[in-house]
Amino acid sequence: MARPKEFDVEQALASAMNVFWSNGYKATSLGDLTGAMGISKSSMYETFGSKHDLFLSTIEHYIRTVTTQISGAAHIDAPAVKVIRALFHRAVQRMAEPNSRRGCYLNNCAVEVSVRDSEAGQRVEKGLDMMEEAFFSLVQRGQREGDISTRHDPRSMARFLVSSLNGILVMGKAHASTDKLNDVVDITVNALA
Amino acid sequence: MARPKEFDVEQALASAMNVFWSNGYKATSLGDLTGAMGISKSSMYETFGSKHDLFLSTIEHYIRTVTTQISGAAHIDAPAVKVIRALFHRAVQRMAEPNSRRGCYLNNCAVEVSVRDSEAGQRVEKGLDMMEEAFFSLVQRGQREGDISTRHDPRSMARFLVSSLNGILVMGKAHASTDKLNDVVDITVNALA
DNA sequence: TATATTCTGGACGGAACGGTTCGGAATATC
DNA sequence: GATATTCCGAACCGTTCCGTCCAGAATATA
Numbered sequence: 001m002a003r004p005k006e007f008d009v010e011q012a013l014a015s016a017m018n019v020f021w022s023n024g025y026k027a028t029s030l031g032d033l034t035g036a037m038g039i040s041k042s043s044m045y046e047t048f049g050s051k052h053d054l055f056l057s058t059i060e061h062y063i064r065t066v067t068t069q070i071s072g073a074a075h076i077d078a079p080a081v082k083v084i085r086a087l088f089h090r091a092v093q094r095m096a097e098p099n100s101r102r103g104c105y106l107n108n109c110a111v112e113v114s115v116r117d118s119e120a121g122q123r124v125e126k127g128l129d130m131m132e133e134a135f136f137s138l139v140q141r142g143q144r145e146g147d148i149s150t151r152h153d154p155r156s157m158a159r160f161l162v163s164s165l166n167g168i169l170v171m172g173k174a175h176a177s178t179d180k181l182n183d184v185v186d187i188t189v190n191a192l193a
Numbered sequence: 194m195a196r197p198k199e200f201d202v203e204q205a206l207a208s209a210m211n212v213f214w215s216n217g218y219k220a221t222s223l224g225d226l227t228g229a230m231g232i233s234k235s236s237m238y239e240t241f242g243s244k245h246d247l248f249l250s251t252i253e254h255y256i257r258t259v260t261t262q263i264s265g266a267a268h269i270d271a272p273a274v275k276v277i278r279a280l281f282h283r284a285v286q287r288m289a290e291p292n293s294r295r296g297c298y299l300n301n302c303a304v305e306v307s308v309r310d311s312e313a314g315q316r317v318e319k320g321l322d323m324m325e326e327a328f329f330s331l332v333q334r335g336q337r338e339g340d341i342s343t344r345h346d347p348r349s350m351a352r353f354l355v356s357s358l359n360g361i362l363v364m365g366k367a368h369a370s371t372d373k374l375n376d377v378v379d380i381t382v383n384a385l386a
Numbered sequence: 387t388a389t390a391t392t393c394t395g396g397a398c399g400g401a402a403c404g405g406t407t408c409g410g411a412a413t414a415t416c
Numbered sequence: 417g418a419t420a421t422t423c424c425g426a427a428c429c430g431t432t433c434c435g436t437c438c439a440g441a442a443t444a445t446a
Contacts, residue, residue: 007393024305026219030434040394042437051434101308110367111304112217115294125367152383156376159364163377167360171352174303174318183349184356190345191384200423223404233424235407244404 009047010061012037016048017058021105024112025055025120052119059123062105063130070134080142084135084161085189091165092181095172103169106131128162135161139192148192157192164188202240203254205230210251214298217305218248218313245312252316255298256323263327273335274385277328277354281378284358288365288374296362299324321355328354332385341385350385357381 015036019028030051034041048054076083094100102108106127114121136158142148148157168184175181208229212221223244227234241247269276287293295301299320307314329351335341341350361377368374 023309024217024219026217027309029432031432041435042395043393045435046392103304106367107363108304110363111296111301114366116216116220121367128364128367152380156380159373160377160380163360163364164357164381165360166363167356167358170300170303170359170363171321171356173307174299174314174321180349180352183345184353187345187349187353187384191380222402224402234405235425236423238405239422 007037007039007043012039012047013054013057013061014065016054017061017105020055020058021102021108022099024108026112056119056123059105059109059120059127063123063127066127067130067134070131071137074134074138079145079147080138081147081189081192084138084142084192085185088165088168088185088189089182091169092172092178092185095169095181096178101173103173104166107166107169131165132158132162142192160191161188200230200232200236205232205240206247206250206254207258209247210254210298213248213251214295214301215292217301219305249312249316252298252302252313252320256316256320259320260323260327263324267327267331272338272340273331274340274382277331277335277385278378278382281358281361281382282375284362285365285371285374285378288362289371294366296366297359300359300362324358325351325355335385353384354381 015038016033019032019036023032030041030044033051033054034044037044039047044054048057070087073083073087091104095103106124109120110124110128114124136154139148139154139157139161143150143154152160164184168181168188171184172181208231209226212225212229216225223234223237226244226247227237230237232240237247241250263280266276266280284297288296299317302313303317303321307317329347332341332347332350332354336343336347345353357377361374361381364377365374
């Protein structure tokens with residue numbers, strides 16, 4: 001009957017996200033998007049609706065991929081503090097790679113648009129909540145197993161970790177030195193003990 | 194001889210900064226700027242050069258004002274930890290005010306443009322360095338007076354504080370709850386002891 | 387082969403944008 | 417009053433932007 005879809009929607013979404021991630025929402029043009037996605041403007045509008053709809057979809061796509069990624073790391077059979085330190089170090093390391101110095105997508109979206117764009121803001125908040133949840137279960141386990149102090153409740157500590165990670169990534173956008181960022185990671189992780 | 198300037202350059206700069214601060218660079222049009230500054234487009238170009246030049250000038254203006262502000266707080270005759278806690282709490286409190294939920298200007302600039310705009314990036318980095326310097330002298334004093342632990346060197350701790358403050362402000366852009374942010378402040382400040 | 391669907395490229399409209407220029411009004415000093 | 421400077425409004429240019437639309441090529445099934 002009909003000609004089938006030729007491009008992978010999920011992959012096109014990932015490509016669009018990468019462009020938004022690197023350039024921000026406003027600074028990204030339709031040409032940038034369709035070029036990276038490898039499809040025509042017409043197909044983009046047919047499939048995703050509009051630039052703004054596409055943008056919202058990329059945030060949801062990011063949440064989908066990152067959630068599985070973090071909660072995967074959470075189930076690693078190692079002390080919770082070690083897992084957390086590894087997650088932070090990996091984030092710092094990624095900031096040092098040549099074309100990856102773009103921080104956390106949710107972070108960027110929160111700063112650039114979340115105040116004026118409530119639809120995006122809602123999704124960003126949900127994404128940060130899910131990050132918090134991932135850290136929360138890690139902290140709980142660490143407190144159970146004894147390598148994380150119980151002087152603060154795990155919910156606050158999870159929020160502390162999300163906040164700290166975001167702060168480190170922002171610093172990484174301005175400074176370049178990996179060593180300086182790792183110093184901050186050390187102090188942050190030590191604050192858990 | 195000549196007609197004198199009718200508008201205050203420094204004040205116009207402050208108004209422009211406020212617009213950039215709320216909307217970001219790309220999302221701010223010349224009309225937004227001249228409207229807020231209360232001058233015509235011609236005067237703007239005569240005085241500041243271009244939109245981009247004006248933007249760079251606002252970053253420098255921000256550094257000028259904030260530097261004096263923080264180093265003023267640094268000389269308050271109170272335990273360093275108390276001063277730091279007060280600075281953080283004030284930042285959180287400002288995020289809760291209706292039209293002030295826009296974080297730190299340097300933070301916003303770092304996220305939105307510093308990677309692609311090296312001229313802006315340089316200024317942002319310099320501004321963050323000066324914030325670090327202000328915290329550095331505070332930490333040094335705290336370590337001398339005994340209310341801040343000496344297990345970490347003061348330079349790293351200063352960086353930790355700048356990073357944490359930025360992280361908290363990013364969280365504040367997504368979430369709204371002051372209580373949650375203050376929880377994070379508590380853990381952060383406790384990490385100093 | 388006929389049919390249905392997908393995809394492309396380009397054309398188009400309408401709007402907003404950054405930036406430049408200029409005439410003339412306003413305001414100071416001499 | 418003559419002069420010099422500032423300021424404004426408006427016009428203007430070329431570009432970019434988002435979004436819509438369509439003709440036609442491509443590709444599947446029946």
